[in-house]
Amino acid sequence: MNALKREIAANITHDGPISLEHYMGLCLGHPQHGYYMTREPFGANGDFVTAPEISQMFGELIGVWLAEAWRAAGAPTPANLIELGPGRGTLMSDMLRVARVAPDFLDAVIPSLVEMSPRLRDIQRQTLASAGKPISWLENFEATPPGPAFIVANEFFDALPVRHYVKTLAGWRQRLVGLDQTGALAFGLSEKIEPTLTAPAREGSIIEVCPTGQRIMSDIAARLVAQGGVLLVIDYGYTQTSLGDSLQAMSKHVYVDPLDAPGEADLTAHVDFAALARAAQAQGAKVMGPVTQAHFLLQLGIERRAETLSRKASPEQTREVMAALDRLTGVQDPRRHMGALFKVMAVTHPDMPDLPGFF
Ligand code: SAH
Secondary structure (H helix, E strand, C coil), X not given: CCHHXXXXXXXXXXXXXXXXXXXXXXXXXXXXXXXXXXXXXXXXXXXXXXXXXXXXXXXXXXXXXHHHHHHHCCCCXXXXXXXXXXXXXXXXXXXXXXXXXXXXXXXXXXXXXXXXXXXXXXXXXXXXXCCCCCCEEECCHHHCCCCCEEEEEECCHHHCXXXXXXXXXXXXXXXXXXXXXXXXXEEEECCCCCCCCCCCCCCCCEEEECHHHHHHHHHHHHXXXXXXXXXXXXXXXXXXXXXXXXXXXXXXXXXXXXXXXXXXXXXXXXXXXXXXXXXXXXXXCEEEEEEEHHHHHHHCCHHHHHHHHHHCCCHHHHHHHHHHHHHHHCCCCCCCCCCXXXXXXXXXXXXXXXXXXXX
């Protein structure tokens, strides 16, 4: 039994079962044993691969897109360039490099990274050591400087803890994590019936909600409406709110039991884009998309970018560029292709004109 499991089990013995949401928050963010505090999640030797780690093309196109959004917003100077959950810092590094072709944008932006993990902050600092701009690190969005903000979040919202409600004959109950007879972690249900949930559904149906994601989206949307700017969200998820459980635990590129080794596997849930869009619209923000990642990247010209890169490349490098293009925009095989599973949505100030990638 690992240290985090012992600590959670001791707390449950003392105070009773905890919500799935609390459990997921501990697994990912526990100050000593949380997944993002201790692990090397990314890359071939890690637990999963993200788009910026697959190819520089991803960060370059996002950087160009944000520069265009900044121009469409009237080129406010200064402006914040913010990334939520930057992982290894690769996306920010690729964005700042490509921004050299838009020097007015590069001069105008003040980059900030929102990252909760001190370990990942160190890695980001190394990645961005030669970025040529001073960068601030902040623990949460509220701490970012005021003013117009151009924000990107790739695979950030999927890492926020979710709550499950399960339909029983008596009504909806919240999913809890407790202990079974042998002392092992086990799923259970709250005794309390959720009074606000009255939706009719078959017994065993699950409602999955992400209150932290909703709150962060609503804070950001309020900021964009008051002070201008955009948020670009890229993540795997679904476009219509529906019933079902999408919680998954991944370790070394395979799915594992989420209760098995807390803090050692990456716990995520698919993003409910419709719920995020509602949270943003409730603040008066404009929402573009969601569209598929394939649609977005192809419209931004990823094929042209791949050709340009290939022209200067060795045959081996060309194969890599083409494989990355296929991985990022392919749609046939959801285990390999990100093009259809991943969605892209923009949230903006209400006066923002339609932006590239969304029509
Ligand atoms: N965007 C990166 C990494 C995605 S992994 C990429 O595409 O490669 C999720 C990232 O979000 C990690 O950097 C993790 O430490 C950070 N993170 C997760 N929850 C967070 C929270 N509540 N506040 C701040 N950062 C968080």
